[in-house]
Amino acid sequence: MRGAGLRQGALGLALVLPPLLVLGFLVALPAVTAVLATLTPDGGGGPTLANYARVLAARTLRADIVFTIGITLVSVAVVFALSYPLALYLRFSRGRAARILGVLFVVPLFVPVVIASFAMITFLVNHGLVSTLLYRAGVRAFPRLVYNGTGIMLTQVWVNIPFAVLILGAGLQAIDDALIDGARDVGAGPLRTFLSIILPLNAVPTMIALTLLFIGVFGSFTIPYLVGGNAPAMLGVTMTNYLTQYLRRTEAVTIAVLAFLIASVVGAVYVASVSRRERGAA
């Protein structure tokens, strides 16, 4: 038994090794070097958190961090609120509308992000298509929908809906129809069926979708760079500016490490909760 466990451990590590090597050489090693650099003071000497203290002391940067987290949470919430019903509808309806939607919702996935941002700008900008239509309908006041947080959020939603629907949908597909029919047979309404059967059974894909969405939006550069305003900016833009415009490499990497730490917390929550469920199930 002990031998079998060891063999399984060795096999597991061997299977994981190839992608781990790619990751190690192309990301982990450079990242560790970069993190060490942020801990080294300019004048030499022992490791210090001075760089982090300096970055966090800047009011604009703190504002950018808060803004980034806020935009990310709102975008993820909106994507999720739109995607879950859509995924359910596609899973359980078989009409023509469902077929049309099934084609429609994946379209943004195949539009490169730069182009999506550009398209969104031409659509939503003042004097763009939406504003022209409203103007023709007699509405003169037009809110600012691009070049600010709203624009970032709307574009993120547009880009990420297919992602969320596909992951949630792949999970829903794995749910046995018999279970749902069974729930209906004992008189459970749609809401009850959803809450007590579908949601728990689809928990792992749901958590994957939420985590990956968070990480994707949080770390984005192209969308906030093109569709966002001047300030506050999302961290992806801020750290690029620190590196390429303000010529402060150390600060840029320090911000990168902070961003990574925030994303890691979300990732760790995901891994921990999935593992807890597994132990519960076993």
Add this chain to the structure above:
Amino acid sequence: MVVRRHSRMRGLVTGLLALLVAAVLVPASVPRGAGAAAPVTLNVYINGDTNIFDLWSKSLLPAFTKRYPQYRTNMVGLMHGNGWQGVLDKLVAAKRASRTTDVDLWETDPSIVQQGMADGLWVKLTDKLVANLGKVPADKIAATNGFGAPYRGSSVVIGYNSQFVKTPPKTFDNLVAWIKANPGKFTYCDPNTGGSGQAFVAAAIYRYATAEKYAGNAYDPKEESAWEPAWKLLRDLQPAMYNKGFHPNGNVAVLQLLGQQNIWIAPVWSDMGLDFSKRGLVPKTVKFEQISPPLFGGDSTVTLPSFSAHLEGALTLLNWLLTPEAQQLVISQVSGYPGVDWKYMPAAVRKQFADVAKPYSPLPNAKYLADLKLLWHDRVAAGQ
């Protein structure tokens, strides 16, 4: 069920393979001719906006290879805004790994040349290596410490729509007063995204401090306390900007706002403004003028990595760039100022440029410019 799903999978795989095969079979769009001796291909990296890409790919490089058929060229246009950082990273990495680089010639600006100096990336240019360098005014070469050759210049000027602006402002203070009197009809690009925006910010700084102090190689962050009144001035202007304080992404975006008549006045690069005007991308009523004190201007420089694989060819190309033939192309194609002294240019050309090619204020050095952008973002955009 399982079997059917397999067949669907196979359909997808076949589709992907077909796509792959199609991609392989489509011939490369640049045909490879059969030259006598294998020609050397020079890789030319270009920083500028799209007008500069066109200048190189459609005018300069074809003219060069016609004159020097032993060379071929391959132009790489860098990404909007921050592609240059990738090239700098790549050069530093090649140097660390002791490899030659494929970057044979890089057209960029003095502040980037300055950044690579510490790593010893560039060839020190002299008259001996590049005969025509003698025609370039000495102070321009000094601005890059001899590591870059200015081959075209331009300055930031004011673009205004004469349909709406009958008497354009003549001085910086006039301009500020005009902006306040006409809210929403002016903006400058985010200084992180284009020189035309930096020039307006620098003009505000130069309003209260001496421009020359920030132009040389000296750098002392304490000197930046003199910039405070400028930040206040710019912050006060924010509500009068287009869209209540919006600064677009890049020089081109500002010109487009001007072209679509969303704004009536904006700082623009002289060469891009004249070029857009010539191509009909802004209305004929958009005109350009320099104000007083002038907005800043500068040269785009060509720099050669010292560990390039084709250094000799790169030197030949650089020397050719400073000939009257190439300099004429710079003027005719993108309305740039010549890199060589004006006296080497024909009188007709000098006359044509009399309006805009007035003296311009100096660019701050790389470190001050970096701080200018950072502080603008802190004090003006974020409004602290």
Add this chain to the structure above:
Amino acid sequence: MSGVLWPWAAAAFRRAAGAAALLALASFILGPLLTLLVWAFAGTWLFPNLLPEFSLRWWAFVLGNADVGKAIRMSLLSAPTATLISAVICIPAAYAFARLEFPAKRALLLSFLSANAFPKIGLYVSIATLLYRLDLMDTFTGVVLIQLVNTLLFMIWIPTGTFRGINRNLEEAARDAGAGPLRTFFQITLPIALPGIMVAGLFAFIAAFDEAQGTLIVGTPNHMTMPVLMYNLVLSYPQPVGAVFSILLSLPSLVLLLFAQRYLRAGYLAAGYSL
């Protein structure tokens, strides 16, 4: 009376609400793309006209650009290659994460997060130095490698979740019936996991396809991909030119959509299988 009418009214209301939601979603998704399409054929389009003066003049301008074809070809070669390699190395790893016990399993699974969550902007000097030492700069392999990094998270996390969701009893039943582990994997586990793996592959492809910053460094000057060009082409030219480029540059992935769509939709329609 109302008692009789009510279910009918409620059903009508639900239908109307459903149709409205469908319409709203459709215009949100298609609106930006339609705007782009109209812009691509616009000579001039001034506010507040609903439609522009149509013109094809920008197309001629755009089709003269030779770099585009070369970059499309490079993208269509490198992104599928990266996706396939990613699938080959990651799916076994995902299976191991889902089914086997080994040391530091959770930490290792979490570590793949860094592939997408650690901003690479400050890391390119180190990455490029490594690739120079391996003589992979300006090579197809180098470009594939840099794209591969972006695919890891999707190709590991999503299939791991999928494998975890599969009932172990099915595999055990097959093993009891005498099937070996490989045969069980290929005949039982893999087919059930296929929807999840296809989704992962799709995201991996998109992630590889969209890579720009790293490819600029590794791929220049002879292995440029589409996204590297996009920033300039789409953003630095007048709006109609940007729109024409957008359409041209979206075409390859829309072709992929045609292939993938057939599978994706079929997958949904065939959703009634039982575990």
